[in-house]
Amino acid sequence: MKFRVKMTLCMLCLMSLVFGVGGSLLLSLSFRGSLERETESAYRTYQTVLSTLQVVNQTQAGYGDIAETLGQLAAQRSSVWAALRLTDGSKMLYQSGAVADRFQDMSGRIEPSYCLVAHMQDGDGGRYLQLSGSFAADDKTMVLDLAHDISSVYAARDLQQTAYQKVFFVMLVLCALLSYSISWILTQPLSRLSNASREIASGNLAYRARVRSHDEVGALASDFNHMARTLEANVSELTAAVERQERFMGSFAHEMKTPMTSIIGYADLIRSQSLAPEEQADAANYVFSEGKRLESLSRKLLDILVLGRTEVALAPASPRQIIVNLIEHLQPVYLERGIRLQHRCEEGSCLLEPDLFKSLLVNLLDNARKALDRGGNIVVVSEMLPDGCRIRVLDNGRGIPPEALEHLTEAFYRVDKSRARAQGGAGLGLTLCSEIAALHSGSISVDSRVGNGTCVTVELRGGRV
Numbered sequence: 426m427k428f429r430v431k432m433t434l435c436m437l438c439l440m441s442l443v444f445g446v447g448g449s450l451l452l453s454l455s456f457r458g459s460l461e462r463e464t465e466s467a468y469r470t471y472q473t474v475l476s477t478l479q480v481v482n483q484t485q486a487g488y489g490d491i492a493e494t495l496g497q498l499a500a501q502r503s504s505v506w507a508a509l510r511l512t513d514g515s516k517m518l519y520q521s522g523a524v525a526d527r528f529q530d531m532s533g534r535i536e537p538s539y540c541l542v543a544h545m546q547d548g549d550g551g552r553y554l555q556l557s558g559s560f561a562a563d564d565k566t567m568v569l570d571l572a573h574d575i576s577s578v579y580a581a582r583d584l585q586q587t588a589y590q591k592v593f594f595v596m597l598v599l600c601a602l603l604s605y606s607i608s609w610i611l612t613q614p615l616s617r618l619s620n621a622s623r624e625i626a627s628g629n630l631a632y633r634a635r636v637r638s639h640d641e642v643g644a645l646a647s648d649f650n651h652m653a654r655t656l657e658a659n660v661s662e663l664t665a666a667v668e669r670q671e672r673f674m675g676s677f678a679h680e681m682k683t684p685m686t687s688i689i690g691y692a693d694l695i696r697s698q699s700l701a702p703e704e705q706a707d708a709a710n711y712v713f714s715e716g717k718r719l720e721s722l723s724r725k726l727l728d729i730l731v732l733g734r735t736e737v738a739l740a741p742a743s744p745r746q747i748i749v750n751l752i753e754h755l756q757p758v759y760l761e762r763g764i765r766l767q768h769r770c771e772e773g774s775c776l777l778e779p780d781l782f783k784s785l786l787v788n789l790l791d792n793a794r795k796a797l798d799r800g801g802n803i804v805v806v807s808e809m810l811p812d813g814c815r816i817r818v819l820d821n822g823r824g825i826p827p828e829a830l831e832h833l834t835e836a837f838y839r840v841d842k843s844r845a846r847a848q849g850g851a852g853l854g855l856t857l858c859s860e861i862a863a864l865h866s867g868s869i870s871v872d873s874r875v876g877n878g879t880c881v882t883v884e885l886r887g888g889r890v
Contacts, residue, residue: 429608491567510569744814
C-alpha cells in the first residue's frame with residue numbers, strides 16, 4: 426500500500442472519528458434538551474390539573490363532582506394531553522384518551538407531594554410521558570395519571586439523524602478526494618528520492634535527488650544527497666584500499682617465500698652434505714624455528730577466518746584457574762629470557778570459551794614478552810565484573826608510540842617491522858585478541874607510554890554464573 430493511500434485512510438479515520446463523535450454528541454444534546462422541555466411542559470400541565478382537582482375537593486364535593494370536573498377539563502383542553510385517568514386505588518373514576526389503557530400502575534410507588542414520570546409507547550410507535558401523582562379526597566387517596574405526547578421529539582431526532590448521515594457521507598467523499606490530492610502533492614518529492622535511491626543502487630553514484638522544497642522533505646533530500654556524496658567518496662576510498670590490499674598480499678607472499686626458501690635450502694644442505702655437529706644443530710634449529718613460526722602464522726590466519734564467520738558456545742569457567750595454569754606452564758620459558766611472570770586474580774566464575782580465552786592470554790603475554798628487550802616484569806590482573814570479567818596485562822617494556830595505538834588491532838600491522846620480523850611476529854596477535862573479545866561481547870583497549878610500558882585491558886562480558 427502506497428504512503429499516499431495510507432495518509433488518505435488516516436485522514437478518513439480521523440475525520441470519521443471527530444465528525445462522528447462530535448455530531449453524535451450534538452444530536453444527543455439537542456434531543457435531551459427537547460425532551461427536558463417537553464417534560465417540564467407536561468409537568469406544568471399535570472400540576473394545573475392536579476391543583477384544579479384539589480380545589481374542587483376542598484369544596485366538600487363528592488367523587489362524582491371530581492370526575493365531572495375532570496371531564497370538563499378534558500373537553501376544554503384535550504389537545505394539551507393525550508390521556509387522563511383518575512382512580513381511588515380500587516376502582517376507575519374517570520378515563521379518557523386513546524392510550525389511557527396503556528398507563529402503568531404506579532400507585533404502589535407514589536409518595537405524597539411527589540410526581541412520578543415514566544415513558545410508554547402505543548401500538549403505532551407513538552411515544553408518551555406518563556406523569557402519576559396522588560392527592561387526598563375525604564378518607565381515600567386519589568391517583569391521577571396523565572399522558573403527554575412526545576412523538577414529535579423523536580420524529581425530529583430521526584430527521585436530524587437522517588440529515589446527519591447524508592452530510593457525513595458527503596464529508597467522507599470530499600475528505601477522501603482532498604486527502605488523496607494533498608497526499609499526492611506531499612509525496613511527490615519522496616517519489617523523486619526513491620528514484621534517486623534506485624539510481625544509486627544500480628551503480629550511478631553521481632545521481633542526486635532534485636528536490637528544492639524548504640520543509641522537512643527538502644531537508645531529507647539534502648541529507649540524502651550528502652549521504653550519496655559520502656558514499657561515493659567511501660567507495661573511492663574502498664577501491665583504493667583494495668588496491669593497497671592487493672599490493673600487501675604480494676608483499677605477504679614474499680614474506681612467506683623467504684623463510685620457505687631458507688628452510689628448503691637448509692634442509693637440502695642437511696640432506697645432501699656432511700656437516701659438523703655444531704653446523705648441523707644450527708641448521709636444524711633454524712629449520713625448526715622457522716617452521717614453528719610459519720605454523721603459528723598459519724594457525725592465526727585460520728583462527729581469524731574461522732572466528733569471522735562462526736559463533737562459539739560459552740561455558741562456566743574460572744579465569745583465575747586458567748591464568749594460574751598458563752603462567753605456571755610458561756614461567757620457565759620466560760625466566761630463561763629474564764622475564765618474571767606474576768598474577769593477581771580474583772576468585773569467581775563467568776561464561777567463557779576456555780580455548781579461545783587461553784589463546785587470548787598467550788597472545789597478550791607474547792606481545793608483552795616482545796616489548797621487553799632485556800628482561801623485565803609481566804603482571805596479569807583479573808577482576809570479576811557483574812556480567813563477566815576484566816583482564817589486564819601490564820609490562821615495563823619499551824611502550825608503544827601514540828600514533829600506532831589506533832592501528833594495533835589491524836591485521837598484519839606491526840609497530841616495528843624489522844624487530845617484529847626478527848622476533849617472529851606477523852602482526853596478528855591483537856587482531857585475534859580483538860576477535861575473541863568480540864565473541865565474548867567484550868572489548869579491548871591499550872594504554873601505553875613510550876619507555877614506561879604498556880597495559881592491555883580486555884573486558885569479556887559474556888555473563889556470570
